Amino acid sequence: MVRSVRNWAANDAPTYFALLLWIAANVLVFHRTFTEYMYEPRYYYLHEMLGLGLCVSRASASVLNLNCGLILLPMCRTVLAVIRGSTQCVGRKARRVLDGSRKFHMLCGAAICVAAATHSLGHFYNALNFSEHYNVKYPGVNAASHPKQDPIQVLLPTVPGLTGVAMVLLLLLIVSTSSLAIRTGNYELFWYTHHLFLILYCLMLLHPMRGVLKEQLNLDEHPPGCHMLMDKGGSNDTLNVASEPEPEPEAYIGLMPYPEPESEPLPEGSTDEFGRVVTCKGPPTFHTHAVEVWMWLLGPFCLYCAERVYRLVRSNSPAAISGIIEHPDDVVEVQLTKEGFGAKPGQYVVVNCPDVSTLEYHPFTLTMCPSSRDPTFSIHLQKMGDWTESLYERLLPDTDETDESLPVMVRRQYPTLYVDGPFGSPSENVFHYDVSLCIAGGIGITPFASVLNHLLNEGTKSSRLRRLYLIWVCRNITSFLWIAQVLCSLQRQAWNENRPDFLNIYLHLTRSRDVQILEREYPFLNSRVHVGRPQWRHIFDEVARYNPSTTVGVFLCGPKGMSKGIKRICLKKNKFHTKFEFHKENF
Numbered sequence: 269m270v271r272s273v274r275n276w277a278a279n280d281a282p283t284y285f286a287l288l289l290w291i292a293a294n295v296l297v298f299h300r301t302f303t304e305y306m307y308e309p310r311y312y313y314l315h316e317m318l319g320l321g322l323c324v325s326r327a328s329a330s331v332l333n334l335n336c337g338l339i340l341l342p343m344c345r346t347v348l349a350v351i352r353g354s355t356q357c358v359g360r361k362a363r364r365v366l367d368g369s370r371k372f373h374m375l376c377g378a379a380i381c382v383a384a385a386t387h388s389l390g391h392f393y394n395a396l397n398f399s400e401h402y403n404v405k406y407p408g409v410n411a412a413s414h415p416k417q418d419p420i421q422v423l424l425p426t427v428p429g430l431t432g433v434a435m436v437l438l439l440l441l442i443v444s445t446s447s448l449a450i451r452t453g454n455y456e457l458f459w460y461t462h463h464l465f466l467i468l469y470c471l472m473l474l475h476p477m478r479g480v481l482k483e484q485l486n487l488d489e490h491p492p493g494c495h496m497l498m499d500k501g502g503s504n505d506t507l508n509v510a511s512e513p514e515p516e517p518e519a520y521i522g523l524m525p526y527p528e529p530e531s532e533p534l535p536e537g538s539t540d541e542f543g544r545v546v547t548c549k550g551p552p553t554f555h556t557h558a559v560e561v562w563m564w565l566l567g568p569f570c571l572y573c574a575e576r577v578y579r580l581v582r583s584n585s586p587a588a589i590s591g592i593i594e595h596p597d598d599v600v601e602v603q604l605t606k607e608g609f610g611a612k613p614g615q616y617v618v619v620n621c622p623d624v625s626t627l628e629y630h631p632f633t634l635t636m637c638p639s640s641r642d643p644t645f646s647i648h649l650q651k652m653g654d655w656t657e658s659l660y661e662r663l664l665p666d667t668d669e670t671d672e673s674l675p676v677m678v679r680r681q682y683p684t685l686y687v688d689g690p691f692g693s694p695s696e697n698v699f700h701y702d703v704s705l706c707i708a709g710g711i712g713i714t715p716f717a718s719v720l721n722h723l724l725n726e727g728t729k730s731s732r733l734r735r736l737y738l739i740w741v742c743r744n745i746t747s748f749l750w751i752a753q754v755l756c757s758l759q760r761q762a763w764n765e766n767r768p769d770f771l772n773i774y775l776h777l778t779r780s781r782d783v784q785i786l787e788r789e790y791p792f793l794n795s796r797v798h799v800g801r802p803q804w805r806h807i808f809d810e811v812a813r814y815n816p817s818t819t820v821g822v823f824l825c826g827p828k829g830m831s832k833g834i835k836r837i838c839l840k841k842n843k844f845h846t847k848f849e850f851h852k853e854n855f
């Protein structure tokens with residue numbers, strides 16, 4: 269099957285365009301700074317001493333400034349949720365770019381690591397050159413206190429040196445604990461170490477203070493490289509000049525012959541129209557160069573901090589648990605209410621339970637949103653790690669075995685839960701297509717459960733959606749019980765609203781063949797059960813056949829391995845000219 273350019277353009281073009289913009293911004297800032305330190309007259313003497321190390325260390329610092337500013341933007345989740353929600357002014361393609369915000373955050377993180385390594389190595393090389401190429405004639409430009417000083421001594425006992433080493437160590441800690449293994453195995457460790465970034469940013473603002481790199485101030489009085497005649501006829505060599513004293517001002521006289529070919533190319537303004545070196549009116553004066561890190565960081569940092577304060581205030585009051593329903597396969601449905609809480613189907617919240625962990629917040633997609641008639645919202649929590657296990661045990665009493673086939677309404681003294689959010693997610697786009705295809709693996713059904721509940725509450729004609737396909741793949745038949753009631757009620761409602769082909773359900777069972785449980789309670793669902801993993805190619809062909817020349821929104825939420833094959837099918841050409849636009853839930 270050939271890949272469809274049209275489908276590629278619909279799926280990946282916006283993301284690749286955003287990526288191209290990011291790469292261009294990095295190349296631009298790197299090039300701008302590199303050439304500035306390579307050719308600007310004010311850095312002539314500095315560049316003469318440090319060479320390429322100066323340009324590379326400074327250019328990588330600009331890349332660090334850019335990405336340390338950008339990396340916070342994808343984490344302003346409330347801002348992103350508002351952008352996603354403003355469907356009138358933000359088109360679907362632009363909103364789909366937001367689906368990659370988490371990946372963009374990691375991309376900036378990777379760029380920060382590379383730039384930090386380059387920047388650090390560049391400065392160690394500069395320390396070496398400051399020591400090797402000490403400028404005796406113009407000591408003001410040096411960072412070393414004497415020729416051949418120990419480079420470590422040149423760099424470390426300075427504000428940039430000490431803050432630089434501390435930042436590298438912090439960055440190593442943040443990055444090493446951001447790995448998927450640690451985020452899934454010990455989220456708390458990731459969470460605490462990741463917030464060391466606040467110290468990292470404070471150190472970044474301190475880092476260039478009392479800097480070691482200096483620019484020349486008096487370019488008019490002393491055109492860089494100009495000729496300062498000494499008693500002995502003078503020399504244009506400003507490097508390695510052994511103990512020659514600074515000449516008196518009156519010693520500077522007349523125009524000089526062309527500069528020696530091997531010397532540093534003179535910057536503009538150092539030679540007259542005949543190419544002869546002009547003479548100086550005085551020695552060069554130097555000052556540490558202007559600090560610009562705050563220009564890059566302050567905006568995003570203030571926006572992020574303002575958002576965190578807003579989120580802190582918003583999530584300060586606990587949510588009231590109005591009901592707990594125990595479902596099969598270690599899933600518990602938590603029904604909540606909270607004053608003023610509103611959310612859209614597909615959105616998610618982050619939940620904190622102080623009884624389990626004070627500072628740890630975990631994301632959960634809403635399975636039911638508050639409606640005009642009922643303020644209740646719900647999440648489905650499955651035992652997956654240490655935190656969910658502890659919360660699960662606090663929500664459910666240690667009762668004897670109950671009949672797993674039926675959800676059990678349980679009432680007890682519940683733990684206090686704080687809910688922060690809601691935050692936007694790709695599944696919000698389900699209602700922005702005529703036809704949507706929702707694919708869930710296991711507990712990945714949660715974002716689509718809120719879509720189904722919304723359609724149940726508001727009616728199947730409450731949006732432009734005229735056909736909804738739901739493919740749900742589970743290991744055990746009992747998992748389908750999590751939202752069996754909603755599925756059957758919505759199917760009935762679609763028939764009552766004279767939309768018999770609105771809801772198309774495919775339930776795939778991969779680890780057992782026992783379908784009796786559904787037969788008794790939910791005969792309609794029983795007829796939708798297929799054994800084994802779905803034949804994606806066949807399913808997509810069927811959807812394309814029944815929806816020719818249509819743009820179908822494909823939404824996936826499930827185990828990692830599920831997305832590759834499905835994304836590939838979305839990008840392929842089909843004979844019905846149906847376009848599949850792929851969205852993936854990923855927290």
Ligand SMILES: NC(=O)C1=CN([C@@H]2O[C@H](COP(=O)(O)OP(=O)(O)OC[C@H]3O[C@@H](n4cnc5c(N)ncnc54)[C@H](OP(=O)(O)O)[C@@H]3O)[C@@H](O)[C@H]2O)C=CC1
Pocket residue numbers: 616633708709710711712713714715741742743777778779801802825826827828829830831833853854855
């Ligand atoms: N908003 C979000 O981002 C959310 C994300 N999730 C994610 O969803 C996932 C659900 O996990 P869990 O419930 O344990 O799922 P499981 O690991 O139990 O897998 C669920 C089903 O998916 C099937 N499956 C796995 N890979 C494929 C594939 N390549 N093609 C077809 N079917 C496949 C499995 O089949 P088989 O038995 O053959 O392996 C299984 O039947 C979690 O990783 C969770 O992080 C969950 C909720 C919300």
Ligand code: HEM
Pocket residue numbers: 339340343370373374377378380439442443446447451462465468855
């Ligand atoms: C200097 C480097 C970094 C900074 C300043 C930074 C900053 C942040 C911030 C502020 C958050 C949001 C916390 C919150 O509000 O919930 C965050 C979350 C996150 N970061 Fe980073 N980060 C950095 C590097 C990285 C790297 C290198 C990775 C992984 C490769 C990474 C992965 C993550 C992940 C997975 C999340 C959680 C996202 C979510 O919950 O949606 N970060 N980071």
